[in-house]
Amino acid sequence: MMRFVIRGGVLALAVGLVGCELAVQNPNNPETERVLSTPADVENLLGTQYLRWHTAMYGRLGNVWGMANVQSFEDFSSLSNNCMGQRVGIPRASNDNQVGNGCAGEQRAVYYIEGEVNRITSNVLAKLDDPTFTMGTPAQDARARAFAEFVRGLSLGYLALTYDSAAIVTPEMEGEDAGELVGYQEVMTAALDGLQRAIDIASNPPAGANGFPLPATWLPSSTSMTAANFVRLARSYKARLRATVARNPAERAAVDWDAVIADAQNGITADHDNITNTTLGPFNSWVSQWHTFTTWHQMTPFVIGMADNSGAYAAWTALPLAQRGAAAPFFMTTPDLRFPQGATRAAQQADFAITSCTGPSLICKRYFVNRPGGNDTFSGESWGYSNYDFVRFYSWRTSGAGTARNGPFPFFTKAEIDLLEAEGQLRKGNFAAAAALINKTRVANGGLPAITAFDATSPVPGGADCVPKVPSNAGITGGGTVACGNMFEALKWEKRIETAYTHYMAWYLDSRGWGDLAEGTGVHWAAPYEDLQARGRTGAQIYSTGGTTGNTGSAPKGTYGW
């Protein structure tokens, strides 16, 4: 009997010993302790955060960019993929944020990813604030701090651009502190402050080893991120963010344009690119997808029609919305050289074919193409149909710099920074300075006559061939008319054509501040319902934006009457 008792005891002991060792480390996914365990690890983590910031907007189709582009007429598609179809219709549907809405995945992506970047960069800054911690040298610490502030500022900035509210995480906050939701203006202020701290550090960096330039993997670009280049880039983003956070013309007018001008004048001196990499990132998923020219993309005439000198746009605008394009897809002729030239479709197709864009050159001969007839797509509302696709970056999409979709892609053009300054100068009444900046691309790229009347009202030159011809009263019921635009409209035309598809929500961000969105278009997205729920919000506290049914954040009838 004793034998059995002993064996039972051995068994119990064995089991007990086993039980003491039930802790198993997760070998695949580290936790904060392992991620921040050494200065090198901290740098590794920090060094990926620009890419992470980038991923939210550019690395995925599952975000709001597709919706924003159809809402701002930068694109037309009736596919339900990524909720383009749900947002393209007129009258506008709301940016539905109810629990379980069909666009929830897209609408939360930027919010959650930028929230994550905001948290990680704040954690890194808190680490750098620890007097016992150093990356190695003061120069290395400064480089890290400047980069962390820069990316943190970008993450807050893009939260402010996209959503009506967000929480601002700071280095001083505990890990469990989620912060309170504050409005987009306050979030933007925090973003600009962060960028300014990055600029301040990089403007006077300590000397020593491992300082600037930034490691190439942190911010992959064909431009070396020396301290000076880094400052120029940060100031450029400050200008873009400050100007485009406005939700309506009043807010746009109230922007500190002096600050925009100052940042723009000290901003990038050439197109800023990122070296895209399909495997490792950064990437540009939406632009890649739009260049597939299927039902995902075509240019609706709403904006591009302003270049027309054939009368087609005037006729199109005069029709009730439901009849526009019903007879045939929109065709136009234009003196703007960024569009295919020729009086007939065949002539335009002969002038410029997509296949001429497949060489190593990043920039195609034209920005837009009159696609081959066999590639026409007819899906959804007829007012979306035109002959035209955007192809400016087709060589990047196919075989640009080496392997398709790998290589430099401009995410911030020099034209944009010039036109940001131009808008500031125009709003300040410095019409000549503004015109000079507008004329840069208007003449060189568009082949259009330079603006020589330095005021706010004179129509752009060109007479019957003037570009742009802007519509009035071009709403659902028809009866719209067109007329040559003024300097501001010329600026808007240049900015749209030069920034089309170059960065996240390019047309949408400007159109809401310029008052050009269609009536009822949401001017932003509500904080995603998942976040509101997690903060204890229920019922009516979970809200939507936009639409025509009384939600907040709906654009009124726009400048052009739609």
Added chain:
Amino acid sequence: MIGFSFRRTVLTGLAALGLSAALTAPALAQSATFRGKVTSEKSGQPLVGAAVGIGELGLTVLTNAQGNYVLTVPAARVNGQSATLTVRSIGYKSYSRAITALTAGERTIDFPLATDINKLEEIIVTGVLEGVERQKVPFAVGRLTAEDLPVVSKDPLTLLAGKVAGVRVAMTSGFPGSTPEIQLRGPTSINAAGRGQGPLIIVDDAIMNVGSLRELGGLDIESIEVVKGAAGASLYGTRAANGVITIRTKRGGTGQDGVKFNVRTEYGFADLNSTNYGQPANHPLQLDETGKRFCVQLAGRAPCSRTLDFMTEMQRINGVNADTTRTPQTILYASPGPADLRNVFQAQIWPGQYYNSLAQLTTRSPQILTAVDATGKIGSVGFYVSGSYTDESGALVGLNGAQSRRARVNLDYNARADLKVSVSTLYDNSTTDLRDINVFGALLRGGLPGFDYTARDTLGRYLLRSGGTGFRPTGNGGTAFLYASENRFNDRTANRFLGSITAKYFPADWVTFEGTFAYDNRSRIDNAIVTKGFRTFSLTTGTNNGNQSIGNLDDESINGALTATFRHKLGTDLNGKFSVRGVYDENTTMSSGHGGQIYRVKDVFQTDNLSTNFFTNSSSATVKNVGLFTGASLDYKDRYVLEGSFRYDGSSLFGAGHRWAPFGRISAVWQVANEPFWKGGGLLDELRFRASRGTAGSTPPFTAQYETYQVSATGITLGQAGNRNLRPETTTETELGTDFTLFRRLGVEFTYAHGVTKDQILPVSTPASLGFSTQWQNAGTLTNKTFEVALNLPVLNTRNFYWNMRGTWDKTRTYISELFVPDFIYAGGTGQGTGSFFLMTADKTKENGFAKNRYGNIYGRRFYKTCADLPSSVQPDCGEGKSFQVDDKGWLVWVGAGNTTRDGITKNLWTTILPASQSPWNYALSWGHPIIDRPLRGEPGEGSGRNQIIGNVFPDFRFTFTNDIQYKRLTLYTLLDATIGHEINNQGEGWGLLDISSAYFDQANQTVETAKPVGYSWRAGGPESTGSGGFYDLLGPNNYVVETGSYAKLREVSLTYKVGQVAGVGDWTVGVIGRNLLTFTNYTGLDPEVGAGTGQTGSGLINQTDAFGFPTLRTFTFSLSTRF
């Protein structure tokens, strides 16, 4: 490392047990022999395989083919003591004969056995302290033996389908190598992602942590026991909330020395139940005036100014000597705009040859099953050795299907009278062709009726592009699959070794020690190759020049247990039992993958030959579980059995703050029929009541407790917040039941179970600013209520004719009874349209007749069908002569006052639109098109269709019906398995609507009064202003595509004839076997036995979306078997 130390402990213990037993071996003397015949009392037929034994001595023999037995007691154990000679045979009541003094010599005792209708005397081993007769088991147990399984299966779980009440087994995919989904009673987890809703499965004492049960095969099964809920499964602790299935494989003989061989072969075929998938005869594409050529859509050109012949066009776009094809022309009305949607009919007859793509690409494929086994005994070693080969080619042309080669060796060594060592081993090697696992989606609705999938181009290649683009709105069906079958490979090779050893030591009548150790290893390699020169629609360098990826997965699992069971007679009629047990299991999974693109040299399929875009990855995970168990039972006069147990489990999967969790059970049996006062009198016999209340758990998924960062080549990102307080889900189940026979003929088992699973493990959203997007928390309660009935009716049992009927019925309702987080949405397991398939809420109010908190409610949109469906303010304008009327298809539509639904063409109303400004919903309506339920003007949410409960994925009830008929040498077996009252989201039909290829809306033979334009079916959701009505609704569930999925399947049919000896050799049987032969259903999809992936709910039986899964195949085989 602790696992190895524990293994040493176990093995040391086993060795010690063996050693101590060897030291006490008894001496030899004269033997005693019992012989006789065991027969059926009713029919007089000899019973083969009946077990005759003396329990006190641990001796058992089996009867031979003539029902005879010979039991010899070794002389050393013949001491004149008292003993009991007992005979047991499945389906018969046991019979015991007391031997007052066991002495040397021979005696003859015959046993005529009575039928045991409720099988109350069969020994149950699952969920109880040690093997005990069913009549003393306090909870429901389903038990099947080889005799109950006349139709063998390649998968042990498939054998269970339709045979046990409360067990739902369904093949949600017919892809070769697939395994069925299983659920016992109801689900216990709201979120079972990565965990599943299936039971704990134990095979020959080895816990199934790795691989597929299919690798065990279905031929070697001796018995399967099913304990369906926590009330019975609490002994298994933290992993048994979904029940337990224990499988025993066949073992060697207990009779005379010798060996018997069985040989069995089946050869037949498998195919689809039907290749008629309701593909429409007509299409909406524009033809020229001859009706033979399609009109190309050209902007600015007159309609039909250019036309084409379809197959000529297909040859043109494919016949390119390059890696790419040409783009087909776009045909007028291939993708109709809003105006067309209101005008165009689906009424054009396809010109030229009409092909059935399903018939062309599927085939009647061979099914082969060959097995041989040897059962026997040599000295003190019993053995069972088997080998088998199976081949199922699947039903798609050009695919290789799945093949398996399997060997098993089971040994039982009676080392001494008081020590038995059993070893079970299995080796399985299998190959599976993984190509085209998702082919049906594009095939069923996208395939154009005029495309010849078997055609080749002028260069001898299968056509790559079948013209989906330009002919279909989506371009679906654009790929011709046979090209891919010829030019790429995707093979899985798996090797599995499973071994277990169990030692039982009986040093005295009052104590038993048992030790078990099991080792299970499965390694798998997937090798996916696209050959160099592979063609694509457009230039895709990484594919055109070939690519390859290799994925390795290695799973290793060990488990061990040590048990001591003590028995004691506590009084004259009171017997007690006490058991202690320690268990441990550990499972390690390691995976790695690598690959790249662009082969340097053609047809050299090694990754060194690749030149770019290399990738590599790896991961591993280890799980440890340990448990301490103790239990006791009391048995008074065989009338009252009271049992209690306690188990304390630790798991590495629990949060660090909650490493251990308690489980337990209290249960009782009252055998009323054994009471002196009971006079059944033939009306109601064998009555017993049973009650059990127990707890069992479900562990969190591996990563749930950890704070995680994701590390990849693209950087480091935040994952989830950690939770050190994460606990297992704990199910407390109360089970009440009764068993009895009526008129001594009808056996009845009735069970009611009420299970409450607390601490639901859910991924809960966190504020985005925390950086982590989710955290796993214990945050809800799920409740199940189940009723189960099992009936057994031996209709006839004569010498020449035997007929037995069995039936089961069960019903389960599952509710979310508590939720400590906001309501949330789960997807239905498919990528599109089902993102908000389930609304998870604890709200107990009702909507559309469904309690909102019922688990499995389908959340979708509803088209009006009657005037009563309309908002009350609109109802006065509904009815004959009014604005809203019900059309001939049963849907409520707007027609305008004074019109009828039949006036569309005659009054030229088809293009009429009720403007939003005049619509009660502030939403424009198209004339005669269905109307989706949405908020009225000014109501919250105006503008969008309203999501609401439109069905539930769980059946109202299930039933099965089995017949077993034997006439002389002829045996017929049938199994009908029915699932009634659940809803299925027929997403395949949704795709069909999108591609204008639904037979239901084919306008053939319609009149001007009943014809509908394509917009009637095509669109409603999302860009609602661009569509004109329609049920397609962006593939989301709605009350058109969500249909009742009730079905009854003739799941198994077997007709065999026992030939007997042929030329004096063997004992031959020939037969024909059908599986899944017939399906009775009104469901319009290909097969109602469907389920989409696993998703958040963890089960295809819950994700009832028919998203073109590989349909279940029917098989028909000829069988030939013999034994000698």
